[in-house]
Every structure is written in C-alpha cells, then in structure tokens.
Amino acid sequence: MKESKGNAVISKATIDRLPLYYRTLKLSQEEGIEIISSDELGRKIGVTPEQIRKDLSAFGEFGKKGVGYYVRELMRNIGEILGLNRKWNIAIAGVGHLGWALANYANFSPQGFQLQAIFDVDSDKIGRYINEVEIFHIDRMKEIVAARDIQIGIITVPAEHAQSTAMRFVEAGIKGIWNFAPIKLDVPANIQVISEDLSVGLSSMSYYLSRQN
Amino acid sequence: MKESKGNAVISKATIDRLPLYYRTLKLSQEEGIEIISSDELGRKIGVTPEQIRKDLSAFGEFGKKGVGYYVRELMRNIGEILGLNRKWNIAIAGVGHLGWALANYANFSPQGFQLQAIFDVDSDKIGRYINEVEIFHIDRMKEIVAARDIQIGIITVPAEHAQSTAMRFVEAGIKGIWNFAPIKLDVPANIQVISEDLSVGLSSMSYYLSRQN
Incomplete structure (x- = not known):
C-alpha cells in the first residue's frame, strides 16, 4: 500500500514510524533538548540514522547538515504531516x-x-x-x-x-x-x-x- | 541499536516487523492459505515486497522463487526467531x-x-x-x-x-x-x-x- 503526495511515494512503513518520531521528539523537548542529530534520534527510537534521513526526506527538507534537527520545528512539521494539528x-x-x-x-x-x-x-x-x-x-x-x-x-x-x-x-x-x-x-x-x-x-x-x- | 546473530546484523526495525509477519501469516493460515507471495504478504501488512524479502533474508532462506512462502513453515520459522516456541x-x-x-x-x-x-x-x-x-x-x-x-x-x-x-x-x-x-x-x-x-x-x-x- 503506497500513498502519493505530490511526486513523493511514501511507504506505509515510513508513515508508521512518524508517530514514533513525534513521540520521541516530544519526550526530548520535555527533557529540554533543542537540537538532535539523526544518530541520537535513531538511537532513541531504534532505527538507523540513514532510515531517519530517508523517511524525513520524503516529506521535505528538515534539519541542517552537521548540526541536526531542531526538535521543536521537526516535531511541529511531523505533527502537521500526521494531521495532529487538527482535531x-x-x-x-x-x-x-x-x-x-x-x-x-x-x-x-x-x-x-x-x-x-x-x-x-x-x-x-x-x-x-x-x-x-x-x-x-x-x-x-x-x-x-x-x-x-x-x-x-x-x-x-x-x-x-x-x-x-x-x-x-x-x-x-x-x-x-x-x-x-x-x-x-x-x-x-x-x-x-x-x-x-x-x-x-x-x-x-x-x-x-x-x-x- | 543493532543485534548481531552469526554474521548477520539485524536492525531493530526488522525485528519490530517480525511480529506483524507472524500475526499476518497466522491469520492467513486460519483462512486456509497455504502459500503466499511476498507481494500478497506485503499488501496485507503494508510494506513493500522488497522489504519483506530483505527482512527475511537476514535470517536465512525462506520460500521459493516464483512460488512464494509456505505459510505454515514461515510462521514456524519466524515464531522460532521470535522465541515464541518457548514459554x-x-x-x-x-x-x-x-x-x-x-x-x-x-x-x-x-x-x-x-x-x-x-x-x-x-x-x-x-x-x-x-x-x-x-x-x-x-x-x-x-x-x-x-x-x-x-x-x-x-x-x-x-x-x-x-x-x-x-x-x-x-x-x-x-x-x-x-x-x-x-x-x-x-x-x-x-x-x-x-x-x-x-x-x-x-x-x-x-x-x-x-x-x-
């Protein structure tokens, strides 16, 4: 089962991981973490950093090379992708x-x-x-x-x-x-x-x- | 987080999918299905057939090219991998x-x-x-x-x-x-x-x- 959005084809496996990213970013934010690398995010979720970069690249550009992802921004973006900004x-x-x-x-x-x-x-x-x-x-x-x-x-x-x-x-x-x-x-x-x-x-x-x- | 077993390195993402394979094979078996293709298994779980072949190849040889997977055999094998054969x-x-x-x-x-x-x-x-x-x-x-x-x-x-x-x-x-x-x-x-x-x-x-x- 594939979902298409614009030109990108997003697998169900990717979509199923997004709530995990969201939850982990939320916990990180609550711990006061502002920037997180794909290595660190991957370690917390249990997927490879390559997988994270691949998953997120399907939706657009997030984060800065050599710096990491801005926790709050990435969380908001994933929340929007997941439709969590609506009721x-x-x-x-x-x-x-x-x-x-x-x-x-x-x-x-x-x-x-x-x-x-x-x-x-x-x-x-x-x-x-x-x-x-x-x-x-x-x-x-x-x-x-x-x-x-x-x-x-x-x-x-x-x-x-x-x-x-x-x-x-x-x-x-x-x-x-x-x-x-x-x-x-x-x-x-x-x-x-x-x-x-x-x-x-x-x-x-x-x-x-x-x-x- | 990676697990190593013999020479193979198995990602947590793969391991997390195994229970889904197991559950889907079990439901298929209950429906009387004896052989299932990676296309069909993928459709039921929502992952690509390529992903399934890749996941399962990390553990050994399952199924026959052009035929598919034997449902009962694959289920038993995944059950063993998951440690479900023990209490x-x-x-x-x-x-x-x-x-x-x-x-x-x-x-x-x-x-x-x-x-x-x-x-x-x-x-x-x-x-x-x-x-x-x-x-x-x-x-x-x-x-x-x-x-x-x-x-x-x-x-x-x-x-x-x-x-x-x-x-x-x-x-x-x-x-x-x-x-x-x-x-x-x-x-x-x-x-x-x-x-x-x-x-x-x-x-x-x-x-x-x-x-x-």
Whole structure:
C-alpha cells in the first residue's frame, strides 16, 4: 500500500514510524533538548540514522547538515504531516476494561483526539459517564456520530461482535476504525482500518530476551 | 541499536516487523492459505515486497522463487526467531482498567506468554483473582518473581509510580519491562524495555484521514 503526495511515494512503513518520531521528539523537548542529530534520534527510537534521513526526506527538507534537527520545528512539521494539528472526534464501542482504559487514556487529547461518545449495549452502563463522556446505547450510534461529527470509531467489543460493530460504525458514517478485536474486519475499501495487536510488543521482547540466555 | 546473530546484523526495525509477519501469516493460515507471495504478504501488512524479502533474508532462506512462502513453515520459522516456541512467564503491576484488560487478553497465552502473577497495593484487590491469576501485594514482588520464574514485567501503574515499580521489577530479577506508562524509564542497560504508546495507532489513522479530505 503506497500513498502519493505530490511526486513523493511514501511507504506505509515510513508513515508508521512518524508517530514514533513525534513521540520521541516530544519526550526530548520535555527533557529540554533543542537540537538532535539523526544518530541520537535513531538511537532513541531504534532505527538507523540513514532510515531517519530517508523517511524525513520524503516529506521535505528538515534539519541542517552537521548540526541536526531542531526538535521543536521537526516535531511541529511531523505533527502537521500526521494531521495532529487538527482535531479528530473519536468514539469507543465496547465498555469492557480495555474500553474503560482507553476512555481514560490521558495521551489522546493532547494529540488532538477528542473522545465524543462511548457505546455499549449494557443497560447498567448506558447513561453513565467516563471522564465526562457519556455512554450511549449502540442503537443510537448513527444519530450521535452525525450530531457530534465523529470520524474515528474504536472497537473494543468482544471478537464475536466486532464485525457487526464495524458495520454499524460504517453505516453511521465513520471514516476510520481502530480495531482492538483479534479478527480481520471486512469493511468497504474507503474505510481506513488500523488493527492493534497488543501481543506484538511482547513478541519483540521475546526476541531480545531469547538472544540473552 | 543493532543485534548481531552469526554474521548477520539485524536492525531493530526488522525485528519490530517480525511480529506483524507472524500475526499476518497466522491469520492467513486460519483462512486456509497455504502459500503466499511476498507481494500478497506485503499488501496485507503494508510494506513493500522488497522489504519483506530483505527482512527475511537476514535470517536465512525462506520460500521459493516464483512460488512464494509456505505459510505454515514461515510462521514456524519466524515464531522460532521470535522465541515464541518457548514459554515466558509474565507479571502485571497495576490493576487499573488497563491492567485488568491485559490480564484478560486472550492473545498472550497462545503465543507462549503465561501470566503468573499480578501486583497492586490496593488491599481490596489483594487476594482476588483475574482469570485464575492471583493479585499479590507489590511488597511480595521479589519473592513471587523468584518462585514463579517470571522474566517479563508489565507496568500499568499510574505514571508517577512507573519508575519506582520498574526498579522493584529490576530488583526482583526481571529481564524485560513492557511499559504502558507515558514516561521514559531509567533502568540498567541490561534490562530490555519496550514502551507502548497507545496513541501511535491513532496518529497513523490521522495521517490517512488527513489525506482523504
């Protein structure tokens, strides 16, 4: 899957690294670092400096040869590329522990993601609030998604309900789905789906620890 | 950061993609697919076929030119590379919603990660069980980690307690830490830390949706 922007062709692998650059630059900025070399940035993220220079060159000219990247400027630029300078309205479907955890997650809002609604089918949960956001019955999804201009739906329902929940989100007019259920969703091609598999992090860990002993 | 294995030097970026290959091959296998081309595998994961061939060539010879990769064989091989053929004992510190969600996460155990203990400081939670795994007071961490041969600690405590929890895990003899708190942990160099930032998925989504409208 390739994305084209002007003349440049940007691979999904590059795009997937941009949020890591963004996060690392943000941490560096918080540590008071103003300029960072591609060597140092690469060391912190775990990619080669060549890869960083290649990734960033696809979008334009950043940084100065022999000096490094200006942390704040690069962060702002990557934020713009990622669309983090605009606001996105998001909704969560499924108030299990993961849904609760995500609804409480502190890191979304500073990056422009505003939780606007939560959906469930459990009458004990409908009408309650998590972090000042109301839980609605899933039957009201179409109405609420339209009224609150919600673009991204997050699926944290059990696997057996994930596909039907995805279709409800699609019918409600959502543009993207962030899926935590361990199944492959079947949705129209114009819907952007990002699937999260929490065991990926542990698998990388397993690789490193296997090499140690 | 580079890992060397024999003569090959394998970048962290490659290693981070292996769990994605593994997951995609597993889904393909479940769909009944026996042979997959690097084009098709690339399309499913979102990386170029060239990248896949390059990544896999670092570990040895997989697949047949003009035929493709044998799904089951490649999956088994990547599983071995990732150390998924052995068992890892894991523990969770912090029983908030995220800790609960992870303790209930169905995808860890089939990949060889066995949850052996959960730690918290809340006396209402100590002695309770999540999925048949007991919640212990964090003061018993050293004893339990040793007795149950736990190698990986998962941190889901609030950010302000993450560093002290990490040091408790280190003192208890853990080899790796999977950190969900939004801070950079300061631990000895021999401890493998993998940090999870749940907003990375949303940031990639934001990029794609920005391009659509």
